[in-house]
Amino acid sequence: MRVKLLIKSKPYILIFPALLLVVLFSYVPFIITLINSLHAVSLSGKRLGFVGLANFRRLFESQSFHASLTNTIRFTLFFVPTNIIVTLFAAVLSNRKGWLANLNQIFFFLPMAVGMSSMLMILKMMFNPSIGIINHLIGLKIQWFNDPKAAMALLVIAGVFLDIGFDFLLFSAALRNVPKDLKEVALINGANDFQIFRHLELPLIGPTFIFVLVTNIKDAMLISAPVLILTEGGPFRSTQTLVYQMYLEGFKSGNYALGSAIAIVVFLLTFTALLALLRLERRRIYYQ
Amino acid sequence: MKILRPTLATLLSLLIVFPILYSVSASFFQYTDFTALPARLLPTTLNANNYVRSFAESSLARFLANSLFTSIVGTLLRMTISILAAYTFSFFSFKGRNTLFVIIVATMLLPPDALIIANFTTIRALRLTDTYLGIISTSLLAPTHIFMLRQYFRMMSVEYREAAVLEGCSDTRFLMTLLLPMSKAVVLTLAIHSFSTIFNDYLWPLLVTNKTSMRTVQVGLTMMGFSENLDYGPQFAAISLLMAPILIAFIALHKPIKESVSTRFTGR
Numbered sequence: 001m002r003v004k005l006l007i008k009s010k011p012y013i014l015i016f017p018a019l020l021l022v023v024l025f026s027y028v029p030f031i032i033t034l035i036n037s038l039h040a041v042s043l044s045g046k047r048l049g050f051v052g053l054a055n056f057r058r059l060f061e062s063q064s065f066h067a068s069l070t071n072t073i074r075f076t077l078f079f080v081p082t083n084i085i086v087t088l089f090a091a092v093l094s095n096r097k098g099w100l101a102n103l104n105q106i107f108f109f110l111p112m113a114v115g116m117s118s119m120l121m122i123l124k125m126m127f128n129p130s131i132g133i134i135n136h137l138i139g140l141k142i143q144w145f146n147d148p149k150a151a152m153a154l155l156v157i158a159g160v161f162l163d164i165g166f167d168f169l170l171f172s173a174a175l176r177n178v179p180k181d182l183k184e185v186a187l188i189n190g191a192n193d194f195q196i197f198r199h200l201e202l203p204l205i206g207p208t209f210i211f212v213l214v215t216n217i218k219d220a221m222l223i224s225a226p227v228l229i230l231t232e233g234g235p236f237r238s239t240q241t242l243v244y245q246m247y248l249e250g251f252k253s254g255n256y257a258l259g260s261a262i263a264i265v266v267f268l269l270t271f272t273a274l275l276a277l278l279r280l281e282r283r284r285i286y287y288q
Numbered sequence: 289m290k291i292l293r294p295t296l297a298t299l300l301s302l303l304i305v306f307p308i309l310y311s312v313s314a315s316f317f318q319y320t321d322f323t324a325l326p327a328r329l330l331p332t333t334l335n336a337n338n339y340v341r342s343f344a345e346s347s348l349a350r351f352l353a354n355s356l357f358t359s360i361v362g363t364l365l366r367m368t369i370s371i372l373a374a375y376t377f378s379f380f381s382f383k384g385r386n387t388l389f390v391i392i393v394a395t396m397l398l399p400p401d402a403l404i405i406a407n408f409t410t411i412r413a414l415r416l417t418d419t420y421l422g423i424i425s426t427s428l429l430a431p432t433h434i435f436m437l438r439q440y441f442r443m444m445s446v447e448y449r450e451a452a453v454l455e456g457c458s459d460t461r462f463l464m465t466l467l468l469p470m471s472k473a474v475v476l477t478l479a480i481h482s483f484s485t486i487f488n489d490y491l492w493p494l495l496v497t498n499k500t501s502m503r504t505v506q507v508g509l510t511m512m513g514f515s516e517n518l519d520y521g522p523q524f525a526a527i528s529l530l531m532a533p534i535l536i537a538f539i540a541l542h543k544p545i546k547e548s549v550s551t552r553f554t555g556r
Binding site: 008012017021025027028036045094101106108109112116120122126128130136137161173193222225243250 | 307369372388395398429490494506523538539
């Protein structure tokens with residue numbers, strides 16, 4: 001009897017650690033975040049009373065949150081197309097044979113080997129307006145950290161360096177799988193490189209394109225480390241993003257309720273974006 | 289037209305790799321090399337002074353040790369937990385199997401960054417701030433790993449394991465001598481992925497550590513005090529030292545890395 005019970009409970013024992021961890025670090029915090037966003041919460045994290053949607057009302061009336069929301073959307077709109085165009089361009093250009101093409105490919109995915117904070121520290125020093133190499137090389141005195149437009153551009157540049165390695169690998173793997181004979185037929189029929197890309201390669205790498213698009217949008221909406229390390233939200237909140245403000249509210253001001261409300265907004269935003277894209281994918285997916 | 293593509297590709301690739309090359313070069317710069325005009329791309333002399341200083345004047349060695357320890361232990365635990373769960377979901381039939389699987393995998397939709405406030409309060413309540421367990425706690429579970437391992441394990445039929453068990457083979461032996469060696473490629477890829485994710489994590493270790501002695505290297509790197517004083521040499525040295533082993537590994541393994549992405553994401 002005891003042996004039988006042991007055998008029956010064995011699968012549950014084996015998956016117990018995984019279950020415990022999802023409950024402890026995913027479901028419980030999600031529910032706590034949801035509950036806290038509807039309560040007044042003290043500095044020590046104690047709930048003081050139900051306030052309904054008051055936190056959200058406060059959030060939507062505050063200038064700071066408006067800045068975060070518009071900056072996050074602006075960053076997403078600038079970053080995603082820039083990153084995809086640069087990465088796709090890199091993948092198409094280096095989709096050749098030979099040692100030089102091989103070297104190009106290694107260079108394109110090498111940023112992936114550099115840790116996020118290392119890469120951001122390198123950029124922070126290179127873009128320093130007074131002694132950084134970038135202003136010296138281009139011969140301009142751009143105030144990368146004090147001019148709102150330049151600071152946003154810097155975040156987009158940083159985003160590309162952080163993402164290009166992995167996205168490049170995905171795009172170039174997909175491009176390598178485009179059948180050679182199709183390209184040859186197109187070439188014989190007089191198609192130029194751009195036409196081959198637009199009408200042959202792009203449709204065939206559709207699923208990879210959608211995957212990169214989805215992960216880029218998710219990453220962009222959750223951007224925080226580049227803001228923390230490079231700009232600290234400045235100048236004048238011009239680069240303050242949602243997750244960065246959540247961090248400020250939660251850990252610098254001790255405002256857990258407001259921080260939780262921002263977290264819920266972030267969930268809803270990423271979730272809607274992902275759902276919309278999944279529908280798009282279902283409607284116009286191209287199978288190889 | 290024949291030359292245009294390689295030329296453009298080379299120019300763009302040099303631009304992309306420039307921060308990495310510059311970092312290595314600048315790690316040998318003297319203080320005056322940074323302010324020289326026209327701007328310098330290569331150091332005047334090759335001396336390791338900056339490297340010595342980056343260790344001597346900061347806790348870099350301690351940061352590195354913390355990171356290596358948490359990444360190695362974290363990866364081992366994460367792989368063990370994932371393999372056990374994936375194994376159970378692939379080879380056992382039990383009540384609630386599909387529901388429990390969905391419960392675990394559905395957490396892929398909850399971005400961990402949005403959960404950090406609540407997770408931080410949990411870790412603080414458990415008094416795990418400034419501990420190694422606190423640092424690795426939230427990365428111990430990877431639903432994506434469980435999902436991918438199960439896809440892979442299911443290629444072996446369930447009868448295979450049942451026959452082995454009937455012959456008196458234990459689950460441990462089946463896993464260690466048959467299943468894991470057969471899935472070596474995917475297990476290794478996921479382990480490397482785990483290691484680099486935990487090693488490179490930034491926001492979470494920043495929150496759960498306060499003492500300098502508990503900082504991981506990615507967090508410590510941003511607080512060494514060199515770059516704030518525009519003393520860039522030692523900062524570039526620390527970064528170069530940190531990325532060198534991974535860069536070398538990536539260059540040496542570039543073929544298998546390209547292939548693994550190709551098979552993992554495009555199904556070929």
